[in-house]
Amino acid sequence: MSWRVIARREFTDAVQSRVLWGLVAFVAVMIAMTASVPVLIPAMDASALLGLGAASEFAAMLVPIVALVAAYLAIAGERESGSLRLLLGLEPNRRTVVVGKFAGRSAVAVVGLGLGFLLASAVTWLVYGTLPLLAYLAVLVLTVGLGVVFVGIAVGISAATATRSRAMTLGIASYLGLALLWDLIPQGAHLAVVGGPPSGTVPAWFLLLEGLSPSGAYSALVTRALGATGAAIPSTAARLGGDVPLYLASWVFVAILLVWTLVPLLAGYWAFERADLN
Amino acid sequence: MPAIQTDGLTKRYGHDVYAIDDLSLTVDEGEVFGFLGPNGAGKSTAIDVLLDYIRPTAGSATVLGYDAQRDAEAIHQRVGILPDGYSLYDRLSGRDHVQFAIDLKDASDDPDAILDRVGLDSTAAARPAGAYSKGMSQRLALGMALVGDPDLLILDEPSSGLDPDGIRDIREITREHAADGGTVFFSSHVLSQVEAVCDRVGILKNGRLVAVDTIDGLREAVGTGSTISLTVDAPPTGLTAADFDGVTDLVVGDDVVRATCTESTAKVAVIDAVRAAGSAVLDVETHEMSLEDLFSEYTHADEPTLARAEVDG
Numbered sequence: 001m002s003w004r005v006i007a008r009r010e011f012t013d014a015v016q017s018r019v020l021w022g023l024v025a026f027v028a029v030m031i032a033m034t035a036s037v038p039v040l041i042p043a044m045d046a047s048a049l050l051g052l053g054a055a056s057e058f059a060a061m062l063v064p065i066v067a068l069v070a071a072y073l074a075i076a077g078e079r080e081s082g083s084l085r086l087l088l089g090l091e092p093n094r095r096t097v098v099v100g101k102f103a104g105r106s107a108v109a110v111v112g113l114g115l116g117f118l119l120a121s122a123v124t125w126l127v128y129g130t131l132p133l134l135a136y137l138a139v140l141v142l143t144v145g146l147g148v149v150f151v152g153i154a155v156g157i158s159a160a161t162a163t164r165s166r167a168m169t170l171g172i173a174s175y176l177g178l179a180l181l182w183d184l185i186p187q188g189a190h191l192a193v194v195g196g197p198p199s200g201t202v203p204a205w206f207l208l209l210e211g212l213s214p215s216g217a218y219s220a221l222v223t224r225a226l227g228a229t230g231a232a233i234p235s236t237a238a239r240l241g242g243d244v245p246l247y248l249a250s251w252v253f254v255a256i257l258l259v260w261t262l263v264p265l266l267a268g269y270w271a272f273e274r275a276d277l278n
Numbered sequence: 279m280p281a282i283q284t285d286g287l288t289k290r291y292g293h294d295v296y297a298i299d300d301l302s303l304t305v306d307e308g309e310v311f312g313f314l315g316p317n318g319a320g321k322s323t324a325i326d327v328l329l330d331y332i333r334p335t336a337g338s339a340t341v342l343g344y345d346a347q348r349d350a351e352a353i354h355q356r357v358g359i360l361p362d363g364y365s366l367y368d369r370l371s372g373r374d375h376v377q378f379a380i381d382l383k384d385a386s387d388d389p390d391a392i393l394d395r396v397g398l399d400s401t402a403a404a405r406p407a408g409a410y411s412k413g414m415s416q417r418l419a420l421g422m423a424l425v426g427d428p429d430l431l432i433l434d435e436p437s438s439g440l441d442p443d444g445i446r447d448i449r450e451i452t453r454e455h456a457a458d459g460g461t462v463f464f465s466s467h468v469l470s471q472v473e474a475v476c477d478r479v480g481i482l483k484n485g486r487l488v489a490v491d492t493i494d495g496l497r498e499a500v501g502t503g504s505t506i507s508l509t510v511d512a513p514p515t516g517l518t519a520a521d522f523d524g525v526t527d528l529v530v531g532d533d534v535v536r537a538t539c540t541e542s543t544a545k546v547a548v549i550d551a552v553r554a555a556g557s558a559v560l561d562v563e564t565h566e567m568s569l570e571d572l573f574s575e576y577t578h579a580d581e582p583t584l585a586r587a588e589v590d591g
Contacts, residue, residue, distance in 0.1 A: 005381040016369050082365035085331065086419065089359035090382040092330055092350035276332035278323070278363070 002091045003100035010074070010104025011111075020112055023070060027062070027116025032123035034058040039127060048128040049226065052139055053233065055120070056222045059143050060215040063113065064179040067150030068171045070112070071105040075158040075272065076167035084277060098269045102155045109147035117143055138225035146218040149261045153178070153214075156264030159272035178260075182213035201241030207248055214260040217253040224250055279343045281307045281430050281461040282328065286337035289323050289485075297323040299485040300337070305463055305478075307429075310456045312472030313465040315482035316577045321465040322362045324482070325434050329359055342430060355383065358423035360416075362434035362465075368408030372398055372418050375407060376425065385426035396421040397447050412439030420448065431455055433464035437471050449475050469573040481576045488576050496569060506545045507563045508535040514555035522547050 014020040035051035075097070078084040084097075091097060117140050125131040153174055161167040186209035190198050198206060211220040220236075227235050236244050246252075282305040289297045298320040305311040315321050326332045328341055330350040339346040341353045366375060376389040393403045396417040402410075407418060416439050423431060431452070437445045452462050452475050466472050472479060473493050481489040489496075503526070510533055517535070519528040524541030525548065535557075537548045545564065553559060565571075 002382050002384075005378070009378060013367070013369060082363050083367055085361040085364040086366070086422065087382075088331060089329065089354065089361055089364075090379050090422070090425075092354045274333075276326075278326055278332055 003096045006100025007104035011107045014108040023112030024115045028119035031055050031120035035124040036127045049132050056139050060219050063146045064150045067109050067147045068154045071151045071154035072158055072167045072171040074101040074105050074155050076161045080163050094273050098159050106148045106151045109151045110144050113144045113147045135229040142221050149214045149257050152261035153264040156268030159268030178213050179215045186210045204245050211253050217256040220253045280304045284339040287334055288336040290335040296485045307461050309477050310462045310475050312476035312479035314479050316467055319482040320485040356429045358428035358431045360419050360423045360433040360436055366407035369406050372403040376421055379422040379425040383426040387425050392421045413444050430461045483577050505565045506537050508559050509561035510557040512557050514552050514557040
């Protein structure tokens with residue numbers, strides 16, 4: 001069970017280096033602030049649910065960068081410094097190392113995002129006086145899940161790269177591509193196919209394209225979770241103006257998140273397994 | 279079963295850079311083997327292949343009978359490793375490093391006993407390793423290598439960064455390990471650090487093994503050799519080593535004649551022959567060869583070879 005020893009080491013290191021507490025504080029402050037924004041806008045009929053919606057939209061941008069920063073050096077950093085030589089001297093199985101690193105950094109992301117989100121929920125509860133518990137729990141689980149997805153991507157990048165700087169370059173590129181710029185793809189496709197920006201109802205493939213990125217899949221699932229708990233958010237059917245096809249079922253987006261976790265991890269492991277470490 | 283066996287082991291980078299080239303070497307169980315060579319000779323590359331840090335271009339290697347690439351896990355369970363170019367975890371204390379090694383190897387060692395063995399006291403062991411000197415780091419890394427009572431110790435430049443005390447401790451640990459029937463394979467670029475403990479040495483140069491012998495065997499080769507250097511006003515012509523009994527090598531330069539003699543009477547014969555050839559002898563120096571000379575002869579053999587080529591031409 002060497003992977004557990006490695007995972008535990010990763011987690012303790014995050015505690016010792018105070019990275020974990022920084023993460024909790026950062027996430028708590030950012031989420032609490034965005035969740036409270038609707039109160040400040042007089043025109044809005046502010047509610048805790050609306051605040052949650054705003055917070056989740058922000059989280060779709062925030063969580064990826066937090067998780068990437070927390071994990072992109074997991075292996076590449078040790079490889080550049082040389083401590084990986086010591087580690088592999090004790091545990092030569094590189095798959096075990098990748099699994100241990102992923103598990104440890106995921107635990108950091110889960111605890112950091114989870115605690116941060118809980119603290120933010122407490123603030124939100126104070127601001128609005130109520131808290132739709134079920135909706136908050138659903139978004140909490142999804143947000144933590146998105147964190148794990150990006151830890152998978154970051155550890156995959158870290159396993160595939162030999163230096164810190166290359167890991168950072170790929171990390172930034174994946175953040176730009178997957179979290180910030182992805183929306184250009186469905187928007188561009190809509191412009192090309194329909195001949196204008198989306199307005200009113202949209203074609204089903206547009207929603208699928210939107211949801212193919214990790215942050216997109218996260219947002220799709222959050223929308224459904226909030227809708228299911230009675231928020232005044234347009235449902236998928238309403239946005240389509242008709243039936244929801246099978247490929248827009250919730251489990252599809254769950255599967256997309258799984259794919260985004262495992263494929264980078266496996267690709268990174270594949271490269272790491274073949275690498276000369278000197 | 280040999281502790282380490284390599285067969286035609288080759289690691290090539292790019293098209294024509296050979297870090298190690300056709301390395302075939304056998305280290306027996308229970309042996310203390312010194313792996314010698316100047317920096318950049320390929321020692322670490324060879325060790326990195328044994329430890330599965332890098333993969334060979336050709337050839338194969340086994341450690342304790344296991345294939346270095348396929349059975350790395352079985353090997354690492356029974357081998358203690360002090361790699362070259364490692365670094366410690368800055369925030370982790372010395373004691374936690376040893377505990378980490380014990381946990382990873384699923385061993386039952388007492389971390390304090392290990393730390394004591396490598397000469398780290400409890401105050402030092404409680405400090406984060408980021409604040410360690412090179413010597414303390416080296417002691418700690420050696421301690422981690424000792425975890426799990428390995429059958430074979432592979433130490434890459436264990437003496438680097440250590441003061442004389444540390445070097446003596448390494449020797450002591452090596453001897454203890456060998457006395458318990460264990461095998462030690464260690465590399466160094468300084469012969470004097472290995473001659474006191476090694477049963478045999480292999481000398482590596484430019485990725486190739488140029489000599490494998492016991493220390494006694496090397497000593498024998500050395501003991502019978504001494505060099506005489508004559509400073510002359512003009513180079514004598516027509517002299518070769520074959521003209522003398524007891525001269526194994528004769529080099530004539532512009533103003534110097536150098537002969538390697540296995541018998542002391544040969545030195546006088548060389549002087550006589552040089553004077554007979556019409557050169558005035560301005561100075562005479564004799565030099566008894568040491569192991570160190572032999573080592574540098576193996577590893578810097580380029581220069582005499584060049585000189586000889588010039589004379590022949």
